[in-house]
Amino acid sequence: MSKSLHQILWGLCIVTTVLSGFLAALRVKESVEVRLRRLEDCEEIRQLLTNYGRYLDRRDFDSFSRLFAEKEGEWIGGMGRAKGRQAIGTLMEDTIGHDTTGKIGGPNYHLFTNEMINVNGNEAQAITKWMFVVQNGSKQPQPFYLGHYEDLLVREHGRWKFLKRVVYGDIPADDPLSR
DSSP: OOHHHHHHHHHHHHHHHHHHHHHHHHHHHHHHHHHHHHHHHHHHHHHHHHHHHHHHHHTOHHHHHTTBOTTTOEEEETTEEEESHHHHHHHHHHHTOSOTTTTTTSOEEEEEEEEEEEEETTEEEEEEEEEEEEEOTTSOEEEEEEEEEEEEEEEETTEEEEEEEEEEEEETEEOGGGO
8 A cells, every 4th residue: 555545544534533523522512402401491390380389379370370381271180170271260269269378277388299200392291299288276287188290291482381280189089080
């Protein structure tokens, strides 16, 4: 093999190696961007889950209903079912009312834990455990209900919203989809 052909082959080998490294770096960068977007989406969904309880406990049903997709958002639970923001807000007002001291005998709070979130582009699914805590006769916190939510979520106008939220009671048992 001539010296110049040998130099050309070595040159091609070096260019190929450098180009391969450059392309691999681009793939890693894209992967980091995709992973970062997924983490940001999960964090925004966690905030949506938190706001749900915060607005519900404050009886701020206007803000509460805006957590759902504008026209197709659906809430299904032990108090009934509603589709669309206005219908969801009306259901909450009619069944819970605006008394923040609670119909059960004092203040009450929703606590959430163990959320599992799966983001797939502009759609996501989530499962979250919940506990409804009330004040007992001694003015101490007492668990009243335990359950879980099964959610379908959608990105609407750049923000995550509930497309469908199903509220299951685990203790005592309540399956709203069996009615």
